[in-house]
Amino acid sequence: MSSKVLAGTQVLAGLEAVSYPTIGHFLEDGFVDPAIQSLLDGVKVAGPAVTVRIVGNDAIAMNRALLELYPGTVLVVDMDGDRRHAPVGAVTAAAAKAQGAAGIVVDGVATDLLELRSTGLPVFARGTSCLTTKRLHGTESAVNVPVTCGGVDVAPGDWVLGDDNGVIVLSPREAAAVLEQALDSDAAEPELLVRIAAGEPLETLLAH
Numbered sequence: 001m002s003s004k005v006l007a008g009t010q011v012l013a014g015l016e017a018v019s020y021p022t023i024g025h026f027l028e029d030g031f032v033d034p035a036i037q038s039l040l041d042g043v044k045v046a047g048p049a050v051t052v053r054i055v056g057n058d059a060i061a062m063n064r065a066l067l068e069l070y071p072g073t074v075l076v077v078d079m080d081g082d083r084r085h086a087p088v089g090a091v092t093a094a095a096a097k098a099q100g101a102a103g104i105v106v107d108g109v110a111t112d113l114l115e116l117r118s119t120g121l122p123v124f125a126r127g128t129s130c131l132t133t134k135r136l137h138g139t140e141s142a143v144n145v146p147v148t149c150g151g152v153d154v155a156p157g158d159w160v161l162g163d164d165n166g167v168i169v170l171s172p173r174e175a176a177a178v179l180e181q182a183l184d185s186d187a188a189e190p191e192l193l194v195r196i197a198a199g200e201p202l203e204t205l206l207a208h
């Protein structure tokens with residue numbers, strides 16, 4: 001597969017197939033703070049980012065962001081450093097799912113953990129809290145602007161990849177460029193594992 005000719009749908013298919021830790025073999029940037037983890041078990045998410053920056057504990061901004069979601073997107077929530085107020089819970093996740101979203105990533109906390117798990121929409125966060133955002137009608141929040149999430153800059157339309165190991169954000173160009181070598185690496189790994197399990201000498205297997 002040549003990365004030069006990959007169309008968006010081919011990139012999506014490749015990103016859904018590739019192992020995300022394999023991407024970590026090839027890149028140094030785009031890896032979201034590992035404190036941001038999936039609140040559900042056994043998830044795998046790949047989709048373009050819709051972003052929201054929530055300033056001052058403002059739940060109305062989240063409602064505006066939910067309206068911008070379309071099928072396959074991942075909502076990335078920059079809480080402007082607020083790690084106490086949860087902007088995502090049962091209602092938010094249900095609304096995002098109704099829009100066809102693939103998941104939500106919060107640089108902050110989430111709430112309604114049991115309901116999130118039964119809704120089934122993958123949500124990544126720094127943890128949970130009972131303290132939530134409020135309907136404040138602030139003016140500083142913004143939807144679909146460049147944001148920061150777990151130390152990584154995220155532009156609307158960037159690829160957001162998440163699984164039980166963590167979250168990666170790549171520009172469309174970065175994603176297309178890394179995909180081929182990551183898929184090749186994934187294809188080669190099962191044979192290596194079989195040879196290790198079969199007792200082949202590690203000196204030769206791991207030498208290069």
Ligand SMILES: O=C([O-])CC(=O)C(=O)O
Nearest residue numbers: 088089090091092132133
């Ligand atoms: O209202 C909030 O800030 C989060 C919440 O509880 C929900 O989405 O259900």
Ligand SMILES: [Mg+2]
Nearest residue numbers: 089090091112
């Ligand atoms: Mg709630």
